Amino acid sequence: MSKKITVSKAIREGLLEEMRRDDKMFIMGEDMAVMGNVFAVTTGFLDEFGPNRVIDTPISEEGFLGMAVGAAMRGMHPCVELMYDDFVTVCADPLFNQAAKLKYMSGGQCSIPLVLRMPMGSGRRNAGQHSQSLEGMVCHFPGLKVVAPCSAADAKGLIKSAMRDPDPVVVFEHKLLYAKKEEIPEDEDYLVPIGKANVKREGKDLTIITWSREVNFSMEAAEKLAAEGIDVEVLDLRTLVPIDWDAIKASVSKTHNVIIVSEEVKRGSYAGEISAQIAEELFDELDAPVERVCGLNIVSPFSPVLEDQNFPHPDDIVKAVKRVLNK
Amino acid sequence: MATKKKNSEEKYSKELLLGFYRTMVRIRTFEEHAAECFTKGMLAGNIHLSIGQEAAEAGAFATIQPQDYFTSTHRGHGHVIARGGDPKLAMAELFGKRTGYCKGKGGSMHIADMAKMNHLGANGIVGAGQPISAGSALASKIMGDNSVTVGCFGDSSTNEGTFHEALNMAATWMLPLVWFIENNCYGVSTEIHRVTNTPDLASRAAAYDVPFAVVDGTDPVAVYEAMTKAMDHARSGKGPYVVEAKVYRYQGHYCGDPAVYRPAEYMEKALANDGIEKLGKKLIAMGVKEEELEEIKKAAQEEMDEAVKFADESPYPDPSEVTDDMYTADNERCVAR
Numbered sequence: 095m096s097k098k099i100t101v102s103k104a105i106r107e108g109l110l111e112e113m114r115r116d117d118k119m120f121i122m123g124e125d126m127a128v129m130g131n132v133f134a135v136t137t138g139f140l141d142e143f144g145p146n147r148v149i150d151t152p153i154s155e156e157g158f159l160g161m162a163v164g165a166a167m168r169g170m171h172p173c174v175e176l177m178y179d180d181f182v183t184v185c186a187d188p189l190f191n192q193a194a195k196l197k198y199m200s201g202g203q204c205s206i207p208l209v210l211r212m213p214m215g216s217g218r219r220n221a222g223q224h225s226q227s228l229e230g231m232v233c234h235f236p237g238l239k240v241v242a243p244c245s246a247a248d249a250k251g252l253i254k255s256a257m258r259d260p261d262p263v264v265v266f267e268h269k270l271l272y273a274k275k276e277e278i279p280e281d282e283d284y285l286v287p288i289g290k291a292n293v294k295r296e297g298k299d300l301t302i303i304t305w306s307r308e309v310n311f312s313m314e315a316a317e318k319l320a321a322e323g324i325d326v327e328v329l330d331l332r333t334l335v336p337i338d339w340d341a342i343k344a345s346v347s348k349t350h351n352v353i354i355v356s357e358e359v360k361r362g363s364y365a366g367e368i369s370a371q372i373a374e375e376l377f378d379e380l381d382a383p384v385e386r387v388c389g390l391n392i393v394s395p396f397s398p399v400l401e402d403q404n405f406p407h408p409d410d411i412v413k414a415v416k417r418v419l420n421k
Numbered sequence: 422m423a424t425k426k427k428n429s430e431e432k433y434s435k436e437l438l439l440g441f442y443r444t445m446v447r448i449r450t451f452e453e454h455a456a457e458c459f460t461k462g463m464l465a466g467n468i469h470l471s472i473g474q475e476a477a478e479a480g481a482f483a484t485i486q487p488q489d490y491f492t493s494t495h496r497g498h499g500h501v502i503a504r505g506g507d508p509k510l511a512m513a514e515l516f517g518k519r520t521g522y523c524k525g526k527g528g529s530m531h532i533a534d535m536a537k538m539n540h541l542g543a544n545g546i547v548g549a550g551q552p553i554s555a556g557s558a559l560a561s562k563i564m565g566d567n568s569v570t571v572g573c574f575g576d577s578s579t580n581e582g583t584f585h586e587a588l589n590m591a592a593t594w595m596l597p598l599v600w601f602i603e604n605n606c607y608g609v610s611t612e613i614h615r616v617t618n619t620p621d622l623a624s625r626a627a628a629y630d631v632p633f634a635v636v637d638g639t640d641p642v643a644v645y646e647a648m649t650k651a652m653d654h655a656r657s658g659k660g661p662y663v664v665e666a667k668v669y670r671y672q673g674h675y676c677g678d679p680a681v682y683r684p685a686e687y688m689e690k691a692l693a694n695d696g697i698e699k700l701g702k703k704l705i706a707m708g709v710k711e712e713e714l715e716e717i718k719k720a721a722q723e724e725m726d727e728a729v730k731f732a733d734e735s736p737y738p739d740p741s742e743v744t745d746d747m748y749t750a751d752n753e754r755c756v757a758r
Contacts, residue, residue: 120563146562146563147563149594151590152586152589152590152593154586154587154589154590156552156582156583156586157552157555157582157583157585157586157587157589157590158552158586158590159552160549160551160552160553160555160556160583160587161552161553161555161556161559161587161590162556163552163553163556164492164541164552164553164554164555164556164557164558164559164560164570165556165557165559165560165563166556167535167541167542167553167556167557168490168541168556168557168560168561168564169560170560170563170564187546187549187583188549188552191545191546191549192544192546192549192553196533196542197746197747197748197749198526198746198747199523199526199527199531199533199542200523200526200527200531200533200535200542201521201522201523201524201525201526201527201746202524202745202746203523203533203534203535203536204533204535205749236747236755236756237747237748239748239755259750260748260749260750261748261749261750261755288751289751289754335755336751336754336755336757336758337758339757339758371758
């Protein structure tokens with residue numbers, strides 16, 4: 095059995111089911127309670143769970159994320175939202191120095207079962223401080239797990255797994271996916287395991303490694319390429335940390351050609367990290383150098399004409415595939 | 422019948438004051454032992470000593486109940502001793518040994534003991550304990566567990582945004598939170614009033630409609646009284662309370678810092694107000710024998726000698742443990758690449 099709902103509704107369902115099964119869980123963030131979130135992810139939660147478990151915060155990101163860390167140390171399961179991932183810079187300490195490190199620094203005395211949801215990504219014409227894809231920065235910090243779903247089913251399944259995970263999990267949700275309507279399973283216990291990639295499309299000529307909204311663009315590119323007789327495999331990582339190396343290895347060993355597609359600033363990107371790992375360990379499998387297809391090394395521009403140049407579109411992916419295959 | 426108002430020495434039992442004295446002496450002795458080990462090169466890294474802050478810590482922690490929680494700072498050894506922690510495990514952590522509170526993964530600035538002390542951790546980031554303590558108080562409010570969380574931190578962290586953000590939320594949501602500021606007037610080399618526009622720091626609580634007290638931190642009784650009131654306030658559901666204890670930091674910022682940036686008068690005042698000496702005199706005036714105080718000092722020496730011996734003889738962590746404790750689930754894959 096399945097049904098068709100938007101990605102934001104799928105996330106809402108996932109959170110709702112987890113709130114009902116786990117009385118240690120609470121939700122905290124800006125405009126999460128009375129308004130029910132700017133993307134309607136928590137509509138109705140305040141009525142059902144009350145103000146102790148659905149908390150509207152002041153605009154104090156460092157304060158409330160730090161409080162969520164403290165509550166998590168006490169065994170609570172906070173689910174915190176930053177309205178945009180760009181705001182992680184104003185609460186870097188509680189995420190990078192506290193949530194990520196306290197387990198290790200205390201010699202394993204505590205877990206930090208915290209989920210941090212971060213809407214990310216380009217394309218909404220919000221300019222440089224509301225459009226970033228900061229996966230590379232977040233994945234840098236040991237102690238965090240990082241997921242970035244592209245579909246309604248994965249978004250629901252991963253948010254539920256994240257809530258049940260004992261470690262801090264950062265969930266990157268692409269803002270331009272929220273309104274997308276997709277089939278999802280009816281099953282209340284539908285979980286997508288953290289750390290498992292998904293072969294979205296099988297192919298033999300080249301592997302596109304990607305995540306989040308760029309999975310959809312990669313699928314469009316794959317269709318266009320298929321019409322020209324080029325058969326690409328699309329590997330949706332879904333989880334960035336821990337990365338599904340087995341899946342990468344299997345795919346690269348089959349196709350021998352790779353591009354990595356993300357919306358990140360190219361310099362210092364997680365795409366670059368994956369590229370380096372492939373070069374280190376799978377060099378002998380490669381027929382051509384790995385190419386990264388990312389954003390430019392610039393600030394996200396506002397004007398639509400400019401912003402559209404700053405993240406990979408299906409045609410950019412098609413061109414990159416042909417470059418690598420020398421076609 | 423007319424009663425004469427008792428002064429604080431008479432209001433409290435000799436046993437309570439002796440308890441303060443013992444804690445203060447134990448903190449100082451622990452720190453002196455740590456300093457000696459550091460000077461001899463037995464410790465890695467840096468340590469920050471609580472010498473001069475013992476009275477405040479003894480008075481404050483006497484008001485914290487077993488079910489209560491606390492956070493601490495880089496200058497946090499005194500809190501561990503005052504809370505009844507084991508000096509052996511604390512010293513071993515300073516040595517980076519496997520037997521330390523954090524298995525040698527935290528060190529002096531990051532001692533934590535979640536299970537026995539409800540110690541949510543000392544923290545190397547100034548101000549980080551403010552939201553963490555407030556978050557613990559939020560957890561208590563959600564769970565309704567009747568515990569209070571005490572956030573301990575120094576003067577300079579009140580200039581972090583976390584102080585204002587977390588106190589505002591704690592006040593708005595009436596959280597069972599007490600903040601205990603030990604104001605030794607210095608953030609590393611910078612005298613607090615050179616960079617801060619209020620004579621007292623706790624008075625900033627008024628901005629959030631939070632009650633506060635400012636007390637002499639060389640007098641454990643004054644701190645005990647203020648903290649008792651603060652803890653009662655927080656426990657009874659009236660929201661947070663801030664207590665500022667004025668203390669002295671006898672050493673520089675870290676052990677070995679000669680503190681040349683500080684005027685000579687600072688230490689003259691400090692020594693004239695030494696908490697241990699003042700309380701010792703009070704106790705003798707109350708009829709305690711000098712030998713009894715000497716006995717406390719001697720016991721502390723022996724206890725801390727033993728702690729050093731334990732730490733020194735303990736094994737270092739096995740190098741193979743380096744990637745342990747990063748994650749609770751699937752550590753192997755998360756640290757692999």
